[in-house]
Amino acid sequence: MEFEYDPTAPDFQEDPHPLFRRLRDDFPAYHNESLRFWALSRYEDVRDAAADHATFANAVDHYPDPQGDPSELMPRWMMDFGLFYMDPPRHDHLRRLVSKTFTPSRVTRLEPVIRQLARGLLRNVAEQGRAEIVHDYAAPLATQVIGALLGVPEADRWQFRLWAEKIEQRDPDTPEDLAAKEQEETIEAIRTYMRSLVAERRARPQDDLLSALTLAEEGGARLADEQIVDLGYQLMIAGNDTTAAMISNGALRLAEFPDERSVLLDAPGWMPNAVEEMTRYDSPTVQSPPRITTREVERHGRVIPAGSAVVLIWMSANHDERQYPDPLRFDVRRKLGRHMGFGHGLHVCLGAHLARLEGRVAFEELLRAMPDYALDGEVRRWASTWLRPIGRLDVAFDGGFAANALESAPDPA
Numbered sequence: 001m002e003f004e005y006d007p008t009a010p011d012f013q014e015d016p017h018p019l020f021r022r023l024r025d026d027f028p029a030y031h032n033e034s035l036r037f038w039a040l041s042r043y044e045d046v047r048d049a050a051a052d053h054a055t056f057a058n059a060v061d062h063y064p065d066p067q068g069d070p071s072e073l074m075p076r077w078m079m080d081f082g083l084f085y086m087d088p089p090r091h092d093h094l095r096r097l098v099s100k101t102f103t104p105s106r107v108t109r110l111e112p113v114i115r116q117l118a119r120g121l122l123r124n125v126a127e128q129g130r131a132e133i134v135h136d137y138a139a140p141l142a143t144q145v146i147g148a149l150l151g152v153p154e155a156d157r158w159q160f161r162l163w164a165e166k167i168e169q170r171d172p173d174t175p176e177d178l179a180a181k182e183q184e185e186t187i188e189a190i191r192t193y194m195r196s197l198v199a200e201r202r203a204r205p206q207d208d209l210l211s212a213l214t215l216a217e218e219g220g221a222r223l224a225d226e227q228i229v230d231l232g233y234q235l236m237i238a239g240n241d242t243t244a245a246m247i248s249n250g251a252l253r254l255a256e257f258p259d260e261r262s263v264l265l266d267a268p269g270w271m272p273n274a275v276e277e278m279t280r281y282d283s284p285t286v287q288s289p290p291r292i293t294t295r296e297v298e299r300h301g302r303v304i305p306a307g308s309a310v311v312l313i314w315m316s317a318n319h320d321e322r323q324y325p326d327p328l329r330f331d332v333r334r335k336l337g338r339h340m341g342f343g344h345g346l347h348v349c350l351g352a353h354l355a356r357l358e359g360r361v362a363f364e365e366l367l368r369a370m371p372d373y374a375l376d377g378e379v380r381r382w383a384s385t386w387l388r389p390i391g392r393l394d395v396a397f398d399g400g401f402a403a404n405a406l407e408s409a410p411d412p413a
Contacts, residue, residue: 013381020316029299037309043320046312050345056291059087101212107354115412118365129399138247146239151208164240194229242284248390249282257330274332275359279341283315314340373397
């Protein structure tokens, strides 16, 4: 049987590593004729392509195929992410405006808030001695944090989590036509909500990111309301599931590699490096949205025509033996150097600083309260072409210890 790489296959997420290794070793410039896309999987190829936005562009108007477009390779919600599908100079202007408001200092001020939220979620389950990490901890933490940053009222934030799951994930048992219909309805519901919130912030600015976006200015130009809606939509959805995936996957790896968890318990100073390793090992985004070639490109003896959709497989790049010795070994002290967990180049993750902060705080608090947690049931993954989400992760732990640890935790301020 001829080798095929099909990221839309239902079982794609179960164990993609053998497939990725086959791509890297035997098909480093892979072409799927039926789905009409190319794929680059080696670290250097992915990094170079991500850095060369003039050749590997993002705007879909570079795609000339009259029979279709790259949306066949991605969920509809990704096509609506303005920054993802812009090239310079439009992209640069918009990103500069956003960067003026989404600053590291604004994010850093959230640390006490994140720590307090994490402790509150852990207290909810401490005495039970059992938790479902995704929906008891990782997902609500990510939702509350990005909601607080943007200025979404607390009562509305969980609705965004439910919306994010409908858009980005799919239960394998849900028929595709029903899932597509739910996605379209959910996207419209989010946009309607964001429009009303942006209008409120225009009228009554507050100390939040949406208000800052309404006031952001460069060279006398400000963002239009619909641009802010697009950005709010992008940040709320992306900030939900990618961060929740990072935390839940990280919790899984620390359960599977107890020696690595012991390192963090004995030497908590390794935690920032551990978060980087978690991000490398289970890239929150398995692969990037397709780039579109603006000219003919030769890779590994194959010619990729101009106007081709090319997928850059972040997760494969992060497990390339040419870059990382023994890449399937989870090592919180690994000397990482560069990795692709947050992408690279023009479209490197805008929220990487926030994700790193959330990950560090989430695991500091989790290991403080539940240093002995262990898997307590089958791990279930969602079906997703682009993300690396866990749908269910049950754990058991010493409830009495957890309750006492949380009770005696120092003030997060």
